[in-house]
Amino acid sequence: MRGMSYNITHECDAINILSDNLHEGAISEDMVALSGPAIELLENNVGSSKNSYQEDEGSSSIDENAPLISIKRKRRIRTVKSTSNKELVQRKASKPTKQKSVFTPLEQQYLELKKNYQETILAIEVGYKFRFFGKDAKIASEVLGISCYFEHNFLNASVPSYRIDYHLERLINFGLKVAVVRQTETAALKSTSSSRNTLFDRRVARVLTKGTTLDDSFFRFEQTQHGTLQASQFILCVADNVDKSKAKSGRVQVGLIAIQLSSGTTVYDHFQDDFLRSELQTRLSHFQPCELIYSNKLSSESVALLNHYVSTEKTCGRVVRVQHAVQQDVKLALENLQDFFSSKCIMSGSKIIELHMEKVKSLHSLSIICLDMAISYLMEFSLEDLFVASNFYQPFDSISSMVLSKQALEGLELFVNQTDHTPVGSLFWVLDRTYTRFGQRMLQRWLQKPLVDKENIIERLDAVEELAFNSNSQVQAIRKMLYRLPDLEKGLSRIYYQRGFYKAASAFSKNSYSCFKSALLRRLIQQLPSISSIIDHFLGMFDQKEAENNNKVDMFKDIDNFDLSEEPNDVDYELAQEIRELKMSILMVRTEMDFHLQELRDYLEYPNLEFSIWGNVKFCIEVSKGCKKIPPDWIKLSSTRSLFRFHTPKIQSLLIELSSHEENLTISSEKIYRSFLSRISEHYNELRNVTTVLGTLDCLISFARISSQSGYTRPEFSDKELLIHESRHPMIELLSDKSFVPNHIHLSSDGVRCLLITGPNMGGKSSFVKQLALSAIMAQSGCFVPAKSALLPIFDSILIRMGSSDNLSVNMSTFMVEMLETKEVLSKATEKSMVIIDELGRGTSTIDGEAISYAVLHYLNQYIKSYLLFVTHFPSLGILERRFEGQLRCFHMGYLKSKEDFETSVSQSISFLYKLVPGVASKSYGLNVARMAGIPFSILSRATEISENYEKKHRNARKNVFIRKVAKLLMILNAEEIDFKRLFYDLTAFEEI
Numbered sequence: 001m002r003g004m005s006y007n008i009t010h011e012c013d014a015i016n017i018l019s020d021n022l023h024e025g026a027i028s029e030d031m032v033a034l035s036g037p038a039i040e041l042l043e044n045n046v047g048s049s050k051n052s053y054q055e056d057e058g059s060s061s062i063d064e065n066a067p068l069i070s071i072k073r074k075r076r077i078r079t080v081k082s083t084s085n086k087e088l089v090q091r092k093a094s095k096p097t098k099q100k101s102v103f104t105p106l107e108q109q110y111l112e113l114k115k116n117y118q119e120t121i122l123a124i125e126v127g128y129k130f131r132f133f134g135k136d137a138k139i140a141s142e143v144l145g146i147s148c149y150f151e152h153n154f155l156n157a158s159v160p161s162y163r164i165d166y167h168l169e170r171l172i173n174f175g176l177k178v179a180v181v182r183q184t185e186t187a188a189l190k191s192t193s194s195s196r197n198t199l200f201d202r203r204v205a206r207v208l209t210k211g212t213t214l215d216d217s218f219f220r221f222e223q224t225q226h227g228t229l230q231a232s233q234f235i236l237c238v239a240d241n242v243d244k245s246k247a248k249s250g251r252v253q254v255g256l257i258a259i260q261l262s263s264g265t266t267v268y269d270h271f272q273d274d275f276l277r278s279e280l281q282t283r284l285s286h287f288q289p290c291e292l293i294y295s296n297k298l299s300s301e302s303v304a305l306l307n308h309y310v311s312t313e314k315t316c317g318r319v320v321r322v323q324h325a326v327q328q329d330v331k332l333a334l335e336n337l338q339d340f341f342s343s344k345c346i347m348s349g350s351k352i353i354e355l356h357m358e359k360v361k362s363l364h365s366l367s368i369i370c371l372d373m374a375i376s377y378l379m380e381f382s383l384e385d386l387f388v389a390s391n392f393y394q395p396f397d398s399i400s401s402m403v404l405s406k407q408a409l410e411g412l413e414l415f416v417n418q419t420d421h422t423p424v425g426s427l428f429w430v431l432d433r434t435y436t437r438f439g440q441r442m443l444q445r446w447l448q449k450p451l452v453d454k455e456n457i458i459e460r461l462d463a464v465e466e467l468a469f470n471s472n473s474q475v476q477a478i479r480k481m482l483y484r485l486p487d488l489e490k491g492l493s494r495i496y497y498q499r500g501f502y503k504a505a506s507a508f509s510k511n512s513y514s515c516f517k518s519a520l521l522r523r524l525i526q527q528l529p530s531i532s533s534i535i536d537h538f539l540g541m542f543d544q545k546e547a548e549n550n551n552k553v554d555m556f557k558d559i560d561n562f563d564l565s566e567e568p569n570d571v572d573y574e575l576a577q578e579i580r581e582l583k584m585s586i587l588m589v590r591t592e593m594d595f596h597l598q599e600l601r602d603y604l605e606y607p608n609l610e611f612s613i614w615g616n617v618k619f620c621i622e623v624s625k626g627c628k629k630i631p632p633d634w635i636k637l638s639s640t641r642s643l644f645r646f647h648t649p650k651i652q653s654l655l656i657e658l659s660s661h662e663e664n665l666t667i668s669s670e671k672i673y674r675s676f677l678s679r680i681s682e683h684y685n686e687l688r689n690v691t692t693v694l695g696t697l698d699c700l701i702s703f704a705r706i707s708s709q710s711g712y713t714r715p716e717f718s719d720k721e722l723l724i725h726e727s728r729h730p731m732i733e734l735l736s737d738k739s740f741v742p743n744h745i746h747l748s749s750d751g752v753r754c755l756l757i758t759g760p761n762m763g764g765k766s767s768f769v770k771q772l773a774l775s776a777i778m779a780q781s782g783c784f785v786p787a788k789s790a791l792l793p794i795f796d797s798i799l800i801r802m803g804s805s806d807n808l809s810v811n812m813s814t815f816m817v818e819m820l821e822t823k824e825v826l827s828k829a830t831e832k833s834m835v836i837i838d839e840l841g842r843g844t845s846t847i848d849g850e851a852i853s854y855a856v857l858h859y860l861n862q863y864i865k866s867y868l869l870f871v872t873h874f875p876s877l878g879i880l881e882r883r884f885e886g887q888l889r890c891f892h893m894g895y896l897k898s899k900e901d902f903e904t905s906v907s908q909s910i911s912f913l914y915k916l917v918p919g920v921a922s923k924s925y926g927l928n929v930a931r932m933a934g935i936p937f938s939i940l941s942r943a944t945e946i947s948e949n950y951e952k953k954h955r956n957a958r959k960n961v962f963i964r965k966v967a968k969l970l971m972i973l974n975a976e977e978i979d980f981k982r983l984f985y986d987l988t989a990f991e992e993i
């Protein structure tokens with residue numbers, strides 16, 4: 001340890017010298033090689049003004065900020081000028097023992113702490129402040145907008161203690177890791193102890209990051225509104241393994257563990273992914289992690305994607321913290337996990353350890369590796385017990401639900417709109433009428449993963465219907481119970497949340513469920529009273545008011561009969577005893593103080609004398625200035641024009657005694673409170689189940705509120721038909737001033753199951769296909785849909801290819817992304833899928849785009865036979881209506897041409913009818929939209945001319961190229977059974993190509 005302090009001293013000297021010389025340009029930066037800490041210190045020092053050195057000079061106060069020796073810096077600078085730096089460094093190195101530290105005791109303490117917390121901001125409690133030093137001070141000042149100044153050897157910044165929670169929240173929301181260093185001794189206790197003249201002992205009390213902060217009070221500044229997504233607290237740990245033999249194909253195995261500590265959720269997953277990391281992108285969209293743990297062996301494509309996620313989140317104002325971890329091989333990871341569970345479950349016996357290990361071994365090797373990394377990471381925060389206590393391990397995929405891809409979540413605007421990426425105008429914005437924050441989070445999960453099991457869907461719909469249209473008093477009771485319930489999921493074990501559980505448990509009697517018909521509601525309501533006895537037991541112990549004020553000293557009603565469990569606990573018993581004794585001692589000191597006051601009244605002959613408070617100073621005696629009876633040993637505190645304030649020696653000694661008892665009482669009360677919390681957490685799983693029940697009720701109520709609106713209908717399900725009358729778009733109808741034009745649709749698995757939709761730009765094509773997908777998602781989530789009537793198949797997936805975006809993370813062009821996404825859709829689609837392809841091929845030349853669209857449409861109809869909605873601006877694809885007669889039909893969005901159209905095509909304008917009508921629209925009227933957008937007339941006129949000439953000239957040449965391209969593409973798609981003769985006949989027969 002000594003050696004280390006010598007090194008630091010030595011480095012600091014060199015730094016002082018260097019920084020001063022650098023200011024003066026006397027030496028160049030590369031003249032002396034410095035070690036890491038030295039460079040850090042130098043960075044902190046350079047940039048500080050010389051004046052601050054001069055101000056420091058000669059300061060010799062003996063507080064903990066004062067340097068151990070004062071240093072004449074100016075003289076030292078002169079010495080340096082006459083000595084070479086190398087010589088100086090050598091000289092200093094040869095006489096280590098004579099060198100004394102230039103750091104103040106507090107700075108030395110900071111440096112000691114910093115050694116173990118290099119990547120962490122240290123917030124150090126010093127009296128009534130929390131202080132930051134060096135680089136930490138610089139960062140804190142930038143993030144918190146507080147001033148930063150140079151003092152002694154480091155930059156300094158500070159915040160008042162009473163605001164620390166607020167500032168910590170801002171630091172961790174900025175993606176920082178913060179260690180809170182607390183004084184382990186208090187002023188009062190220290191003043192009576194033998195170590196009163198030494199530095200306060202300080203230790204790291206807790207380490208915080210956004211994903212590891214369990215305390216909901218940190219997030220009290222977060223505002224939640226309907227339809228607004230809450231900040232995710234998922235920590236995502238990812239590892240992958242590129243199969244070298246298939247490296248060219250870009251195929252990779254990916255494993256992950258996602259942890260949400262606040263709700264005790266652990267999700268595991270592994271999957272095969274492509275070059276674009278589409279599956280990983282989908283997981284990122286679902287979890288929206290606020291922390292990412294990268295394995296050091298992660299492939300460059302995965303790293304690029306994760307980095308891209310971090311930077312896009314940043315542009316949306318959300319900071320994602322990145323942690324790097326060392327990946328072990330699976331054998332070592334298993335050994336680590338065996339050690340971990342053995343040490344944690346030592347009391348529970350080998351059977352429990354085996355059970356844990358069985359579960360672990362059932363995971364994919366990459367997920368095991370991730371679990372090992374995640375546990376190591378959480379150990380830093382002492383939060384690893386989650387993996388032992390919680391039985392909420394769950395797979396990401398489930399056979400009872402589908403997973404919507406990133407493209408679907410974004411393209412259908414499920415949670416944010418595509419215009420300004422805010423929640424307004426999203427499906428969630430329409431459907432979220434939840435009362436609680438945990439209900440809101442559950443609703444988000446429901447929409448991300450619609451159900452695929454018919455029974456489950458119908459069970460939800462029955463419950464929603466009953467809640468929407470039954471005026472049963474119990475329905476009111478559910479609403480009342482949910483209203484203003486705190487975030488029970490996040491604060492499961494927080495004492496003042498127990499009343500929330502109490503509210504839930506006591507809202508229903510044992511037989512309340514019987515007045516519901518819905519099986520789901522009956523099951524949910526039945527579970528609530530079961531926690532009554534647990535809650536009664538805990539609630540009975542504390543004073544609700546004091547608990548809500550977080551007053552731990554007076555929180556427990558009857559400390560004499562303090563018993564948290566059936567089996568009395570020695571530690572709690574001793575603590576309760578201690579608290580009793582301390583309270584008694586405090587009472588005695590106060591009584592003594594009262595006696596002393598009486599003595600003072602008699603002595604000063606002032607019967608109305610009372611103790612007063614001056615600022616923070618209690619038990620002051622105020623005496624008028626004319627009083628002649630003040631003994632010399634009274635301690636003068638302050639004065640006003642007319643009076644003096646004193647403490648007598650007796651008051652001072654009683655005060656020290658009182659403060660010491662009070663502080664001991666606070667410490668013991670905190671300990672007993674912790675014990676109380678750990679007892680509650682023994683019932684963690686029961687309480688967790690109740691939050692799931694309450695969350696489910698909240699989501700059902702939310703759906704019921706939407707479903708009871710006029711124009712919404714309960715969906716029915718069919719094995720082979722999709723028939724919706726007067727289908728509407730749930731968001732556009734709310735946002736648009738114009739009345740929404742509803743449309744009918746009829747598809748059938750053994751009849752027409754593909755619609756080819758053409759029409760003018762802005763004609764409503766995309767809106768139409770999106771509304772069908774949204775209706776399917778709503779129906780399969782258990783909500784009524786915006787239509788007159790709806791009969792739907794239960795889709796196993798909803799696959800979307802729409803829009804255009806490049807992928808900067810893997811350096812890909814818009815068109816490459818379009819093609820890879822199309823390939824993904826083709827590989828995932830089944831005959832039970834809904835597939836939406838909107839404007840495929842628009843990222844390339846017209847002829848290539850047209851050929852690709854043709855081949856994909858042909859392939860999907862011939863081989864996959866999904867329910868397909870194909871939107872295009874290529875009318876030539878209409879040829880396939882004949883090829884797939886009875887299976888594919890062409891429709892277009894209706895429009896009306898204005899009269900001018902017949903005179904001059906430039907000034908033509910069209911009116912949109914938004915009505916789906918049979919047939920192909922021969923033109924897209926793109927120039928009409930250009931005109932609406934205000935493109936100058938001269939440009940429009942020229943564009944019209946070129947467009948007409950082009951069409952006339954190239955029609956025939958295009959046909960042959962087109963046919964060759966389509967044939968080639970179909971072969972690439974592995975359409976081996978393709979009948980080329982037939983294809984050639986179809987294509988050449990179509991005159992319009």
Ligand SMILES: Nc1ncnc2c1ncn2[C@@H]1O[C@H](COP(=O)(O)OP(=O)(O)OP(=O)(O)O)[C@@H](O)[C@H]1O
Pocket residue numbers: 732736738739740741742759760761762763764765766767768893914
């Ligand atoms: N059925 C409807 N009733 C009323 N307004 C509608 C309807 N459908 C769409 N709209 C309005 O028309 C606008 C354009 O619709 P949409 O984006 O679906 O057109 P589009 O045909 O896909 O256009 P483009 O081909 O240029 O992509 C929508 O933003 C909406 O305001």
